[in-house]
Structure formats: C-alpha cells, structure tokens
Amino acid sequence: MATLGDLERTVMDLLWATTEATTANELRDAIAEAPAPEAGRELAVTTVLTVLSRLEKKGLVERERDSRPHRYRAVTSREDHTAELMHEVLVTAPDRDAVLARFIGSVSEAEAQTLRTLLGGS
Amino acid sequence: MFWASWLLAALAIVLAWPAPIILSRAAWPARAPFTAMVLWQSIALAGGLSMIGAMLVWGLAPLGDDLLAASGAFLDLLSDDASAPDLGVIHVFAISAGVLLFAHLVFTLALTFVRVRRQRARHRNMLRLLSSPSTDQPDTVVIRHPAPVAYCLPGGARSVTVMSDGLMELLTRPELDAVLTHENAHLHQRHHLLLWAFAAWRSALPWLPTSRLAQGAVSELIEMLADDEALRHVDRATLMRAIVIVGSGTPTSMRQESTPQSSQQEEPPGTADAQGDVDVPLAGQDGRGAGSPSAARIRRLLSPLPPLGRVQQASVLATAGLLLVVPPVLLLAPEFLG
Numbered sequence: 001m002a003t004l005g006d007l008e009r010t011v012m013d014l015l016w017a018t019t020e021a022t023t024a025n026e027l028r029d030a031i032a033e034a035p036a037p038e039a040g041r042e043l044a045v046t047t048v049l050t051v052l053s054r055l056e057k058k059g060l061v062e063r064e065r066d067s068r069p070h071r072y073r074a075v076t077s078r079e080d081h082t083a084e085l086m087h088e089v090l091v092t093a094p095d096r097d098a099v100l101a102r103f104i105g106s107v108s109e110a111e112a113q114t115l116r117t118l119l120g121g122s
Numbered sequence: 123m124f125w126a127s128w129l130l131a132a133l134a135i136v137l138a139w140p141a142p143i144i145l146s147r148a149a150w151p152a153r154a155p156f157t158a159m160v161l162w163q164s165i166a167l168a169g170g171l172s173m174i175g176a177m178l179v180w181g182l183a184p185l186g187d188d189l190l191a192a193s194g195a196f197l198d199l200l201s202d203d204a205s206a207p208d209l210g211v212i213h214v215f216a217i218s219a220g221v222l223l224f225a226h227l228v229f230t231l232a233l234t235f236v237r238v239r240r241q242r243a244r245h246r247n248m249l250r251l252l253s254s255p256s257t258d259q260p261d262t263v264v265i266r267h268p269a270p271v272a273y274c275l276p277g278g279a280r281s282v283t284v285m286s287d288g289l290m291e292l293l294t295r296p297e298l299d300a301v302l303t304h305e306n307a308h309l310h311q312r313h314h315l316l317l318w319a320f321a322a323w324r325s326a327l328p329w330l331p332t333s334r335l336a337q338g339a340v341s342e343l344i345e346m347l348a349d350d351e352a353l354r355h356v357d358r359a360t361l362m363r364a365i366v367i368v369g370s371g372t373p374t375s376m377r378q379e380s381t382p383q384s385s386q387q388e389e390p391p392g393t394a395d396a397q398g399d400v401d402v403p404l405a406g407q408d409g410r411g412a413g414s415p416s417a418a419r420i421r422r423l424l425s426p427l428p429p430l431g432r433v434q435q436a437s438v439l440a441t442a443g444l445l446l447v448v449p450p451v452l453l454l455a456p457e458f459l460g
Contacts, residue, residue, distance in 0.1 A: 005250055012251050060251070078252065078266075085248050086267050086286075098234070098321040099241045101308040101344070103272040103301050107369030107416050115366040118424065119359060 007043075007051045010034060012060060016078040021064050021071035024048045123187055126456035127180035130172040130449060137169035137445075142332040146339055152422045154430035155346040157438050159316070162336050162343070164442035166323055169332055171449040174224045179453060181216030184208035189453050230326035231319070238318055242277055249275070253284065259302060264290065270371045274305040276314035283309070292371060297364040300356040307351035313344040345419045362423050369416060 014030050015022060022030075028048045052072050055061040060081075064071045089102060107115075142165060145151070151158030179189060185199075185208070186192030196217070199209070253263035262283045265271075270289040275282050283305045290298065308314070320340045324333040352361050430438075 009251050058247075081248065082252050082265060082267050085245065085252060085265070086269060086271060088245060089271060089273055089284075090269070098238050098314065098317040099245065100273045100275045101305065101313060101317070101348075103304060104345075104365050104369045104419075105416055107366065107420065109370070111417060111420050112366055112370035114424070115362055115420065119363055119366065 004051060004054065007031075007047070008055055011048070011051050011055065012074065012078075015061065015072065015074040019073075021067075021073040023069045023071050024052060025069065027052075027072075123179060123189070123192070123456050124183040126452045127176050127183060130176035130179060130452050133449065133452075134169060134172040134176055137165050137172065138330050138332045141165060142335040146335040150430050150434070151339070151343060152346060152418060153427050154435055154438070155343045155350070157430065157435045159340065159343045159347070161438055161442045162320075162339055163316075164445040165332065166320070166336055168445040168449050170227060170323075171453075174220050174227075175449055175453045177216045177220030177223065179456075181213040181218075181220065184213060188456065227323075227326050231322040234318060234322035234325060238321070242275055246275060246277060246280065246282070249282070249284065256285070259283070262302065270368045272301045272305060272368065274309050276309060276312075281309045288371075289368065292367050293364060296356050296360045297367070300352045300361045300364045301368070303355045304348045304352040304361075307348040308344065311344075311347060311351075313348070316340055316344060342418050345416075346422060349419060349423065358423060358426070362420075365416075365420065365423070 010031055011027060014027060014034070024045050028043050028045050031043055031048070052061055052063075056063060056072075060075055061072050062075050064073070089100065145158075145161065145165070182189065182192035182196055185195040249263065249265070253265040256262040256264050261281065262285065265284055265286050267286040268288040269286060270292050271284070271286040272289055273284055275284060283302060285298075285301070289301070293301065317340065320333075320337045324337045327333045349361065
C-alpha cells in the first residue's frame with residue numbers, strides 16, 4: 001500500500017520531469033501509466049489534489065492561480081533541491097554534526113597528498 | 123558537609139579545566155578509542171554533578187548534616203516561613219545557582235534533542251523525494267549528486283545510510299564496502315546519542331574548556347571506532363583509499379557542480395541565490411587545514427599503533443568508575459569519607 005509520502009514522491013518525479021505546468025487530472029493519468037511502484041494505480045483526483053496541496057504547503061509545488069483547472073509546477077528543479085540538501089550535509093557546524101554522521105570531512109591537501117603517495121605504491 | 127562542598131568544587135574545577143586539556147593532548151586515546159570514550163563521558167557526568175553539587179551542598183550546609191536532611195529543612199523553610207538564622211543571603215544565592223545550573227543543563231539537553239530531531243525529520247522528508255533505494259544494500263539510499271558523499275541519518279527504525287551516485291562511480295566495490303561498514307557502525311553503536319549529549323553539553327556551557335574539548339574528542343573517537351569496525355571487513359589500504367577519494371574529492375566536485383547545470387528548467391526568481399550559497403561554507407571548510415578533525419584519524423591509519431595494554435585500559439576504566447562514584451558519595455554520604 002503506497003502511503004501519501006510515496007505518492008508525494010511520484011508526483012514530484014512527474015513534475016520534475018516536465019517544464020510544463022500540469023493539472024491534477026493529467027497527473028492522475030500519468031500516475032496510472034507510471035512505472036513501479038504506482039503502476040496501474042487508479043487514484044481519485046481528490047487524492048492527487050491532497051498530495052499537491054501538501055507539497056504546496058511544503059513549498060515544493062506552486063499553483064498557477066489564473067488557470068481553471070489549476071495547473072501545478074515544481075518550484076525548483078530536482079538538482080537544486082539536491083544541491084541544497086547536500087549543502088546541509090557538507091557544511092560543518094558543531095551543532096549540525098549531531099544531525100548526521102558523514103564518512104569524512106574535507107581532508108587538507110597535505111594529508112591527501114601523503115595518503116596518495118603512500119597508496120601509490122600499493 | 124561543609125568541607126564536602128569544597129571537595130566537590132575542587133573536583134568540578136579539575137574536571138572542567140586541567141583534566142580535559144591533559145586528556146585531549148594525550149596520544150593513547152587513538153590506541154583505545156572505546157576506553158577513552160568512557161572516560162570522556164564520566165568526566166562530563168562527574169563534572170556536571172560536582173558543579174551543581176558543590177553549590178547546593180555549600181548553600182545547604184548550615185541547615186543539616188547531610189544533603190537529604192538539609193534539603194528537607196530547606197523545603198520546610200520555604201513552606202513554613204520559619205526563620206533560619208544560619209542561612210545567609212549568600213547561601214540562598216548558592217542554592218539558587220545550583221538549581222538554575224541543573225535546570226539549564228536539563229533544558230539544553232531537551233532543546234538540543236528537539237532541534238536535532240526536527241532537522242533530521244526535515245532532511246529525511248527531502249531525502250524521501252530525492253533519493254531511491256539502493257539495489258543491493260539494505261537501509262541504504264542513493265542520491266543523484268556528482269560529489270562523492272556518504273553519511274548516515276540516525277532515526278531508530280528509520281535510520282538510513284545515504285550515498286551519492288558520484289561516490290559509487292569513484293569507488294570500487296571493496297572501497298564502497300569500507301564506507302558502508304563505517305557508516306553502519308555509527309548507526310549500530312548509537313554514536314548519534316553521544317554526539318547529541320556532547321553537543322548539548324557544549325551549547326549549555328560553551329565557555330568551559332571541557333565542553334568544547336569533549337565534543338571535539340568525542341567526534342574524533344567515534345570516527346576511530348567506526349574505522350576499527352570497517353577494518354574488520356576490509357584491509358587498511360582499501361579504507362585509506364576510500365578516505366582519500368571521498369575526503370579530497372568532495373570540495374572539488376562541489377565547485378564543478380555549482381556551475382548551474384540544472385537549467386533544463388526555468389529557475390524561479392526566488393531561488394536565484396540558492397546556487398551561490400553553496401560555495402561560501404566550503405571555502406571556510408578548506409581553512410580547517412592541518413588541525414582538521416580528520417587529521418588524527420588519518421595519522422592513526424597511516425601509522426597504526428598497538429592497542430593500549432590491558433592494565434592501562436583497566437586503570438583508565440577504574441578512574442572513570444571512580445569519577446562516577448565520588449560525587450554522589452560526597453553529596454549524599456559525606457561521613458563515609460571522614
């Protein structure tokens with residue numbers, strides 16, 4: 001059973017894949033044709049609208065107000081969202097280090113050079 | 123009871139200042155990271171307890187021979203309006219300071235907990251939209267990004283390890299295993315709880331040498347512990363290669379990445395500066411230089427030292443245990459010691 005979270009993901013994938021503003025009806029049809037995990041799912045338009053309004057509240061989706069029915073588009077590209085998320089990961093601040101544990105922070109050029117020299121032989 | 127407060131104060135000062143400085147300069151923690159971690163925890167706990175205890179015990183000393191009796195007498199004073207000729211303004215001040223410090227520490231701990239959880243939840247929400255599950259690793263997701271990045275996001279059953287496809291391209295299978303075992307060790311050994319507690323300790327008392335040094339040492343030690351876990355599965359050279367690729371690869375690729383390649387989609391005006399933001403903190407990150415937190419970890423892998431001897435480890439653990447026993451004894455039963 002797909003949760004609202006999974007649906008949000010599917011909807012965002014569809015909106016990120018196009019530059020056109022899209023209506024809830026078109027999104028519902030696209031979800032029905034989409035590959036896994038929502039394959040062949042018949043959704044009510046109201047469900048799609050619920051998901052869209054949740055995404056709008058989160059600032060991920062915007063609505064064109066002058067059109068009827070409303071057309072929706074992604075506020076920012078997927079790449080920009082990813083860059084923002086990675087920014088959160090790569091910035092080192094003492095109070096943020098408690099949020100997640102990164103494999104390694106940046107290594108100084110001297111350290112990297114030493115390591116490369118040592119590993120070069122192996 | 124009066125002199126117990128002075129002993130507690132002396133202990134608090136030793137644990138707040140000289141002890142953490144000596145420990146943070148010592149070389150042996152790299153040879154026994156777990157033992158060192160236990161010692162740091164007991165220094166923090168005993169330090170906090172003796173700070174609060176010293177003030178309470180000193181302030182309550184005129185009212186009774188031990189803490190329980192004196193606190194009882196103090197509460198009677200508060201409710202009955204009885205007079206206490208021995209209790210001066212300075213004693214009341216000490217009692218209030220002790221209570222306030224205790225409240226401050228508990229409150230900061232709770233506040234940090236809430237803040238960290240909220241940030242994780244927000245991060246997890248975005249991650250769910252932007253990543254896809256790894257095809258061959260459980261509880262691991264892949265995010266589309268050119269920089270080689272790996273991290274774990276703790277959250278009980280929803281804990282997840284994240285890697286970028288840039289990382290998967292750059293690393294060989296064994297190197298990737300080294301990274302993933304390292305990250306899973308963080309999750310299994312609950313390192314985020316330690317980071318949370320010491321981050322709170324630091325934001326509660328930022329001006330105290332002990333809180334700053336302890337947080338630095340703890341984040342270094344958990345990396346060593348996770349490295350040790352990774353070394354059970356892969357050899358040292360593989361782990362070091364993974365470190366050098368991820369550690370030196372990240373900033374460069376981020377700079378390449380920040381030249382907008384995402385122009386397939388028209389950029390709304392409000393987000394125009396989002397790309398520009400990326401470079402600023404990274405420039406600062408380069409400035410971490412030789413004293414970077416990674417330095418000790420790398421040195422340790424470059425020239426491995428034998429683990430600390432059993433006797434030394436046992437004596438460190440005994441010290442840690444003693445540190446945890448002494449403040450409560452001084453607080454509750456000072457007559458034991460004299």
